[in-house]
Amino acid sequence: MRSLSAAGLDVQAVLGNHEAGFLRWLRNGQLRRQKAKSTRHRIQIESYKKWLSSFSSDEIAWLKERPLHAALPLEFGDIRVVHAGMHPSVSVAEQQKNVMLTIRSLLPNGTATSVGGSSSWAESWRGPTHLIFGHDARRQVKVKVYPHATGIDSGCVYGGRLSALILHHKNSTADERAKVKAKGPSAASHRLRKYACIQAC
Numbered sequence: 119m120r121s122l123s124a125a126g127l128d129v130q131a132v133l134g135n136h137e138a139g140f141l142r143w144l145r146n147g148q149l150r151r152q153k154a155k156s157t158r159h160r161i162q163i164e165s166y167k168k169w170l171s172s173f174s175s176d177e178i179a180w181l182k183e184r185p186l187h188a189a190l191p192l193e194f195g196d197i198r199v200v201h202a203g204m205h206p207s208v209s210v211a212e213q214q215k216n217v218m219l220t221i222r223s224l225l226p227n228g229t230a231t232s233v234g235g236s237s238s239w240a241e242s243w244r245g246p247t248h249l250i251f252g253h254d255a256r257r258q259v260k261v262k263v264y265p266h267a268t269g270i271d272s273g274c275v276y277g278g279r280l281s282a283l284i285l286h287h288k289n290s291t292a293d294e295r296a297k298v299k300a301k302g303p304s305a306a307s308h309r310l311r312k313y314a315c316i317q318a319c
Contacts, residue, residue: 202253
């Protein structure tokens with residue numbers, strides 16, 4: 119994020135479950151004094167300490183302001199980015215924070231769960247808003263396109279590759295689209311907002 123911002127790109131981000139956990143740890147002194155209960159918990163706390171030492175106060179303030187979901191400019195269509203997903207039977211405006219940060223599947227009774235079941239919540243999402251999401255590396259599907267959602271988690275956090283979904287502005291030219299395909303997003307005119315590059319990590 120630092121390097122992209124320094125390059126002059128219009129960089130935005132939505133809050134993820136790891137960032138939410140870090141902010142919860144940061145504002146709760148009791149959690150910060152708590153001893154690790156397991157190896158996973160110890161690794162998590164060590165990560166939080168590294169983040170705290172490497173982030174500036176401005177960066178932490180920026181992180182606190184991240185939304186749970188964000189709409190792309192209308193020029194790209196009715197598209198919204200969310201970390202994990204949304205419950206198919208709930209409107210966008212009424213989605214619960216924990217669901218948007220952790221959902222992977224639906225239980226037979228329709229309850230949202232973070233467990234990676236046989237089918238994704240996205241299979242039941244009916245739109246009309248198209249959702250772009252991550253938080254699904256456990257399903258071991260690199261990029262998955264559903265009728266009204268697109269999953270782009272290719273397991274970067276576990277050593278996999280970082281995937282990017284590049285969407286073109288409806289007014290972009292064929293030449294501009296070819297340049298982005300050949301050379302990456304930096305080849306396009308970000309000042310004109312003619313493309314959107316979305317990554318999940």
